Amino acid sequence: MNRIYFAGLLILFSFSGWCQVAGENILKAGVWKGAVEISPGRNFAIALEKLGNKNGNRYFFHSIDQNSYNFAIRKVEQAGDSLRLRIGSINADMVISVNDTAAVGFFIQRSMRFPLVLKRSDQPLNKPRRPQEPAYPLPYVEEEVTIENQKEGISLAGTITYPRKARNKTAILLIPGSGPSDRDQSIFGHKNFLVLADQLTRSGYVVLRMDDRGTGYSTGNYATATIKDFAVDAQICLYYLQNRKEVNTSRVGVLGHSLGADIAQYLAARSSNLNFVILMAGSAETLSQTILRQTEAIYQQKGASPEAIALNSEILKTVFSSIQESSGREAAVEKLTNALEPLNEKLKAIGEEQQALIETKYPVTARSFSNLLSDVMRFDLFYDPKTSISKIRQPVLILQGEKDIQVLPDNADAILQSLPAQKPASTRLVKYPSLNHLFQTCTTCTVSEYQELEETIAPVVIGEIKNWIKAIHK
Template structure:
């Protein structure tokens, strides 16, 4: 299972049931060489009765890895993560158990799963005290259908409104993660404070269709989904069209400026854990953090980060996979030659042809994924510098997925240089990427923390929006 480490680390990009149904959170333990590794499969049922799955390996600090395919035929489940050469096949008992096998490359292991759904205290419960409506709408050319929930205060007025833009990975409208309903909790708080909210299923989640492009989409593609949602809000008689805003979480924090740069009807944006320094630098930071969390020594982690920093910029200059392979082979070969045995041992690698080819293959697979290639090459400063509406940028000081200091500093510098006169940058002590009160901020804590979102963070976002929608 050691070969899984580097692949999983690289995939850890800012990355997040029901009547009796196989949809839900399923957990099991994989016995690999005498070590029990906890694995979690999050199976989601879509509006068209198809399924999508994300894969977590909490012991390896890997969360929200998207399965390329999920098949549910009667009581049989099959889910695959192509880039890691993983296939899980299981037989559901119709209740709370799945008996199955986990295969990676040629290794086949038993992996039985138990349902492990979680309930959190901040999850809103009826009566809500405000108006709520499940809505559906299409894009202009009718190639995409969206499912969403609209909430607003009770009454007959026109209300300022926001769209919540989700982070990376296929997420439902509530931002469901380890039983937390992150975006629902935020929407509930804002609506109780006089702000209408539209929260939308991502493509391929809930009642939103995946569209004709399938998985060949990028953050830019998603920005046009947000425009469709913005058009929907403007069609409603109960929305104040002069006060429409966007709240972008994580990846959503680079999507919001894309939309605001194009649309002058966006009157404010909130950037929550936004990766403003760019995806390549974010990925390198995350890789180093994940390796250290696995017990890899600092020198070995730094060595891998240096390699990553050399390779990822080639995604922008290489026009084909073959060209990328040609460009990175000498870099990886030279890197392997120059590392000490202790460094390579720390990374479970060796200076040989097999490891060189394996590393080239990992990066090549990433290159062929349009979303990742865009994320690694896109410069968020381009669109953020065009944003002239008010901006609130907020990060938790203990965010290990999107470093608060470097990204907030970048946002401040970009907005200052571009002449934006109304922005606020705030780093909140003790909070993580989800804005939960945390001890370390590590992703593994998300599941352990009962709080879905800090009341302090909720209040800061709400107060700032109200100030800018008077």
């Protein structure tokens, strides 16, 4: 990478007067391509894009080498000839000094700084086609919001969208799935909730979508939160919606996808100010059961042998039982370490090819499952959603792709069966024969195919959601 140095770079971090930029700034509109220097001789291609129009400026970060594009930059600060841009979706910052044709500075993530150089380019970005993502300017109002969870001292950042001059509208809160998720539910190169929010808002609804706590522009710690904690955050967001002048307080609902559907179920069973519930790829089994069945389906699809799949399940069951039968993390680690010794002999015997197919390298240790061994995961792994589903009194729309290999399709039937016998007549289950976990029309229906598909969400699903909400409020 050819390095370019500005005199201003030497004082790049000495500014104390960073101020939020609302309008025009020193960065010219257009595409700025370049690279982050990960290590000497090893560069990572990125781009920064500024879109300007009469409604203001918008900024996007693009990770070219990862084929991941359109990460919204919602915080831009300026000091002199320098900018600090916060990329909330990936918890990173760019700090750059700028002139008319180039920018130089640092990419900062997890307290690590990497040099970067960008040059203004006339060449378009070779983005994967995502025809359902909205183009600016939008035909409705898009507003950045911050909602306080005062009890825990957490600020939840998000976006609310609503029709212009909206009054007395139905409102929907979107709850994303597992893993730290931004408000757009950016996953596998798609932005599912951005597309959903856009389509629903164009149809006259108010839509609120939030960054998970500890993710994006929200504060707090994702890693220490359980389904119960996320349900509390969602409840606070519902209160916020009901106090918006654009919203009909008796028509506020929630839509959850995957683990977000489990959170929605937990919330619905305990909330008196929730009017309807939409569950997309929701579960009626514990997370530990979902992980077991999900891995069996995925590894079978990848071509792993029955012996390797059975061994993977045996290892996972050993992990879960070690957690369940221990009083805390340290005790679980000790118990699991001893239990894995005989299983490692089996793992060695299946060979490296099968190990790769089940994503478990010999020797497997307790450390390999550190993400499951936290005390926080103890609740989520063994919480039974049916205990909440049986208490849901609101109308429920259950949506399920029959090609889903992450939350297997029979969960949808189990959700319907677990609802109270006297459920509202508008409660409905819809299955889609050719849709995957993200509700895309799939061909191979593998997880790896998600990113290859242009479709973010099948239009028939969006249509079903809109029609059902309209029907229950006639």
